[in-house]
Amino acid sequence: MHSCHGGSRRTAPAGLASGRTGSDQSAYSSTKYSNLDAYVDDLLEVCAELNLQDVALVGHSVGAMMAVGAAARGDGHRFSRLVLLTASPVYMNTPGAPEMDHEIQGSFGRISPRVARDFARVAFLSDVRHLLRDVTVPVLVLQSTHDVVTPEHVGTYLHHELPNSTLVRLAATGHFPQSSAPEETSAAILEYLKQR
Numbered sequence: 001m002h003s004c005h006g007g008s009r010r011t012a013p014a015g016l017a018s019g020r021t022g023s024d025q026s027a028y029s030s031t032k033y034s035n036l037d038a039y040v041d042d043l044l045e046v047c048a049e050l051n052l053q054d055v056a057l058v059g060h061s062v063g064a065m066m067a068v069g070a071a072a073r074g075d076g077h078r079f080s081r082l083v084l085l086t087a088s089p090v091y092m093n094t095p096g097a098p099e100m101d102h103e104i105q106g107s108f109g110r111i112s113p114r115v116a117r118d119f120a121r122v123a124f125l126s127d128v129r130h131l132l133r134d135v136t137v138p139v140l141v142l143q144s145t146h147d148v149v150t151p152e153h154v155g156t157y158l159h160h161e162l163p164n165s166t167l168v169r170l171a172a173t174g175h176f177p178q179s180s181a182p183e184e185t186s187a188a189i190l191e192y193l194k195q196r
Contacts, residue, residue, distance in 0.1 A: 030118050036126040040069040059082040062123040072134035080193040082139045088150045090127040132161040139165040146173040
């Protein structure tokens, strides 16, 4: 799962990549998608429809919030592990930064203004901190350096709050290591997934 951009899917070694509902205007309702739970419901519905089990779910940024929400629902056979890439459990605590990665700002320009506005509201007003202790599957927290959206202390916080987590700090910089350093990001994910 990726979040705010049309993002590179080349990071995933294999599997299913899922974007946000509404990025192509299909099945989109401002009312329905006014909170994170609707996105989590969609994720779980796709998994159920495809009868996916023992899935290693990779979530980037707000997509990681969705992954936490899905894993916290306790559907034990569905997810075997999570990979949270430049994740934060809440974004309103991130101080505003004028130097914010232009890739984030530009990404909202690739979807309709209404969907972008609605999704930004969900992204910045959601808070999954209360769910972190409910995630019982192993979690890899991948933290890049010099990420103004999710600074390094956020990765440390996630590692501390998630009961069964591993924190890996990437040399990659910025909020989109899957685009800026795809080889390093993929290698870290694959190395984690090899450990059973």
